[in-house]
Amino acid sequence: MKNSRSKSEEFQLGRTLAVLNEIAQSLPAVQAPDKVLKKIAGDAKDLLGADIIDLYEFYQNENRFVLPPIMVGERLNPHVPEQVYNDDVVRKIIKAGKPKYFSDAQKATLLTEEFEMPRSGAPQERFVFREGIVSSASLPLKAGSETVGVMFVNYRTRQAFETEQRDLIESFSNLAAIAINNARVWKIQKSQIDALYEIINITATATTTEGGPLQAILKQAVDLFSVKDGSISQLTEDGRYLQHTARWREGKFDSVFEESSYEPFSKGITGHVLRTGKIFRTGNVNKVEFYDPSNSDTKSELTIPLKNMFGGTIGVLDLESDKADFFTEEDEKLGESFANAVSAVIRQSDLIEDMQALHYLTESHSLKDLIKKILENLVRKMGNRTNTATSINLYDSTNDEFYAFDGIGPDPKFVEEYLLIPPRRGGKETGTGQYVLENRKPLFYDDINNIPDGLxxxxxxxxxxxxxxFAVLPLIYQDDIVGTLFIQRIRDRIKFTDDVKGMLSSYASQAALAIHNAQRLVSVNVLDELLKATVKESESRILDLIVKKTVEVIGSDYASIWLGEDKTDDLLRKAVYIKPGEEAHLKEGVVRLKNGEPSVNMIAFKEKKAVIEGDVSQAEKEGRYHRIYMKARSELAVPLILQDKALGTLNTESQYPHAFSNIDRVTLRIFADIAAVAIKVVQDREEIKKEVDRKTREIQEQNEEIQEQNEEIQKQNQEIKKRSEDLFHMNYRLERRNAGFEALAEIGQQLTANVQRGEHEILSIIQEQASRIMDTDNMYIALYEPNKDEVHFELAFIDGKPVDVKTEKGWGPRSGGNGRTEWIIRKKTPILTYTKADAENWYRQSDNKNYISQTFASWLGVPIMFGEEVLGVIATYHKTQEYKYDPDDVKILSLMGRQAAIALQNARLIKKLDTVRELGEDLSSSLSI
Structure with a gap:
């Protein structure tokens, strides 16, 4: 069962990641979560192989569930919850605050204990009993520290809930939490704008107005104040120019300003308001010394600053009248309400942009790029680039260490001296970072000179x-702190209001989630690419790809792979990659590190452990570093280990000090394992190829020794299986190949156990063993008579049931055909179509014909080859599910075809020998007479 589950999970992995990515792309624009949650639940049921998925939305502050829940899957009892009782399981999961996995749900006390409360109109039996649930997963949906719902994943078959399965389940629960949270954030922002609109009696939402919400607000302001001109302008990010976002002139929106929408912010009354951050009202513009007469008809002007949540000025709302002394003190207050509405719209726009950026970060192939983008977004939100510094520290719980990973400040010197401090032990740190780690809550200091006692x-x-x-917030993923976020304001003071704290806390929690998801998905995608390379590429090309991916994923500048030399224990360089633009800084000619020579690589190789040098200059002084990349400031090296033997090392270097974290160490450890596997795979692949070639020649030349040769093939298959098990136990993705070798070995055993088997019996063995490793509910095996160019369908299954090919319509012999079967025979090449569209494209090609007038979602067919002769075709297909088969299935089925070909040829030869023997006996009898 274990191999079967792993094989299924491996088979579905690529499609699962595609579905997760598709859902993630829809999250930034979520307004009402029901539709997205329904899709998440449906996709989760299909891809996790669950029977029932339930999603409850929950308001923590109100202790209230949204009913009915999202319910997906076939139920034995159609009850829809109309009330959540205090003793319901969903409330227990909310209280537990962490995922619960029950392999034996029927014996789990939390799921099966008797009800304590009367339940009028509701089932009197627990859900797991009335629905026959065998295994169940219950997960609280977390958005930062807030629980926003509960997800139940229920199976009517037993599940082991191993790590990979839990990761996939939690990926769907994370997406559900983000969907609910994003919808609520959007609702809060919209409610704020709607409340402001009600002040000025706006009956229709601005978002439905042509031109967008800012134009809608400006138009309402112009109409309400009865002014002739008005504009909304925003400061550019560099703070040098004012950009007109919307402008009303002479009874209509001015389209001319789009061609010249920027002007220096220092001009006129708007420039004065931007500098002072205060409302300015005048009844006679000609008496204002700094007035810039851009409109000669203007006599009165009211200009209100637009503020961000930190109190910084980000733009202005400007209203102009051709009447003197037009605006009143009350108009200032009303105008400020409009300005607040404009600011809210801008914040809403920024929020959507940040969510889209967060989605982009989740797909990033570099953790450094991801963190850098998060910091840039935070600085932009703070509204003042010159006076703001922010940084992210990663926390390594294994070694109890903080790593100052990256930071942004007013200048590079500040970043290097203040933000990028060396790694330090958590237990020895008594400052703000250690406080946050121990108390799991943020610190906000409006003024560092007035810090409350005890903090x-x-x-x-x-x-x-x-x-x-100053502020520091924990980055929390589920129950684990993965780092800290630091924010410093230089020279001026920030008031950390509840709104500001909420925004920063929400952003920190989403950043932690994004970092986790991005790291996991990136690892899976890169791992998939590297593992595919190990199947088909040469050793040198695989190692070249690994060092290139190391630099790209970790964000370093240089990487190399060194292999040990058996005679000397020297390290020989086998692959190297330098980041584009850094080639001139690579020391040429260093291809050997001698045994005992000072080197981080040699330490990792000898001691068989990962080594991180945060400051290689210090290691160089102490004789522990050999400089190859001349700009290196830090290095990470891990050993290549296979079966407890060190084969060599994989190392990477950066021009920045303390550039590598525990996450990088784990990532490089995975890459090193793949490198070790690749080296062994290539060696075994070459050995296997040589052995198969030799055996094939022997079979062709010495047919009378077929029994001995088959036993040798079985022995070779067993050896291959053993080597494969030893080789691929480090990674679940290659377990399917073990199952393939087992099936091949079983075929060899059955075929060699009795060489007198007939053709139909041989083909039945092939079908039986193929069904162990792939879906063969719909399958056929056809044999080919070249003299007649005729195909005979010898064995077929439809929906798991055998077909009587002798009598069933459509399964009779076919001569001179142009279907996929004949194409495989003529081309001596397999066909693999992943989708229905692929199949339709194939049939549209000239001369190709579909004999059954039905196109299947997935289709795989391979030739039965004996040497260069095609004896027939093995084909299997799935009617509705796409991506059912992959290139590994092609290889396994092809090998089965070759074994079938040998057995068929032997059977035919033995049949001929029997005929000759009978003729000899008849002749002998005749001669004796």
Whole structure:
């Protein structure tokens, strides 16, 4: 069962990731979660192989569930919950606050204990009993520290819930949590805008107005104040220019300004408001010394600053009248409401952009790029690039260490001296980071000179760098702290209001989730690419790909693979990759590291452990470093180990100090394992090829020794299986190949156990063993008579049931055909179509013919080859499911075809020998007479 589950999970992995990615793309625009949750539940049921999926939305502050829940799957009892009782399982999962997995749900107390409360109109039996649930997973849906719902994944078959299965289940629960949270964030923002609109009696939402919400607000303001001109302008990110977002002139929106929408922010009354951050009202513009007469008809002007949530000015709302002393003090208050509405719209737009950016980050192939983008978004939200610094530290729980991973500040010197501090032990740190780690809650200091008693002080050098306000937030994924987010304000003060705290906390929690998901998906995608290479590429090309992916994924500058030399224990360089643009800094000619020579690689090789050098200059002084990349400031090296033997090392270097974290170490460890596997795979592949070629020649030349040769093939298959098990136990993705070898070995055993088997019996053995490793509910095996160019269908199954090919219509012999079977025979090449569209494209090609007028979702066919002769075709298909078969299935089925070909040829030869023997006996009898 274990191999069967792993094979199924491997088979579905690519499609699962595609579905997760498709769902993730829809999350930033979620307004009402029902549709997205329904899709998530449906996809989860199909891809996880579950029987019933239930999704409950929950409001933590109100202790309230949204009913009815999202319910997917066939139920024995059609009851739809109309009320959640205090003793319901869903409330217990909310209280537990973490996922629960029950392999034996029928014996789990939490799921089966008797009801404590009367339940009028509701089933009196627990869900697992009335629905026959055998295994169940229950997961709280978390958005930061808030629980927003519960997801139940139920099976009517027993599940082991191993790590990979749990990761996939939790990926769907994470997406559900994001969907609910994004919908709520959107709702809060929309409610805020709607409330402001109600102040000025706007009866229709601005988002339905042509031109967008800013134009709608401006038009309402112009109409309400009865002014002739108005505009909304925003500061550009560099703070140098003012950009007109919307402008009303002479009874209509001005389209001319789009061609010249930028102007220096210092001009006129708008420039004054931007500098002071205060409302300005005048009844006579000609008496204002800094007035810039861009409109000669203007006599009165009201200009209100647009503020971000930190109080920074990001633009202006400007209203102009051709009447003197037109605006009143009350108009200032009303105008400020409009300005607040504009600011809210801008914040909503920024929120959507951030969500889209977060989705992009989840697909990033570099953790450094991901973190850099998060920090840039945070600095932009703070509204002042010159006075803001922010950084992310990663926490390695295994070694209890913090790593200052990346940061952004006013200048590079500040980043290097203050933000990128060396790694430090959590237990020895008594400052803000350790406080957050131990208490799992953020710190917000409006003024570092007035920190409340009992809270940790900031670092002593903070005052020297003129830091005034300070915050640190934990990055929490599920129950684990994966890092900390630091924010510093320089020279001016920030008021950390509840809104600001909520925004930063929400952003930190989503950042932690994005980092986790991105790292996991990136690892899976890259791992898939590397593992595919191990099947078909040469050793040198596989190793070249590994070092290239190392630099791309980890974000380093240089990587290399070194293999040990048996005689000397020297390390020989087998692959190297340098980041484009850094080639001039690579020391030429270094292809051997001698045994005992100072080198991080040699340490990793000898001691068989990963080594991180955060400062190679110090290691160089101490004789532990050999410089090859001349700009290197830090290095990470891991050993290549196979069956407890060190084969060599994989190392990577960066021009930045302390550039590598525990996450990078784990990632490089995986790549090193793949490199070790690749080396062994290539060696075994070459050995197997040589052995198969030799055996094939012997079979062709010495037919009388077929029994001995088959026993040798069986022995070889057993050896291959043993080597494969030893080789691929490190990675679940290659377990399917073991199952394939087992099936091949079983075929060899059955075929060699009795060489007198007939053709139909031989083909039945092939079908039986193929069904162990792939879906063969719909399958046929055809034999070919070249003299007649005729195909005979000897064996067939439809929907798992055997077909009587002798009498069933459509299964009779076919001569001179142009179907896929004949194409395989003539081309001596397999056909694999992943989708129905692929199949339709094949049939549209000239001369290709579909004899059954039905196109299947997945189709695989291989020739039965004996040497260069085609004896027939093995084909299997799935009517509705696409991507059912892959290239590994082609290889396994082809090998089965070759074994079938040998057995068929032997059977035919033995039949001929029997005929000759009978003729000899008849002749002998005749002669004796």
């Amino acid at each position: 940790p002080k900031v670092r002593s050098e903070s005052k020297r760098h003129q830091i005034v306000s």
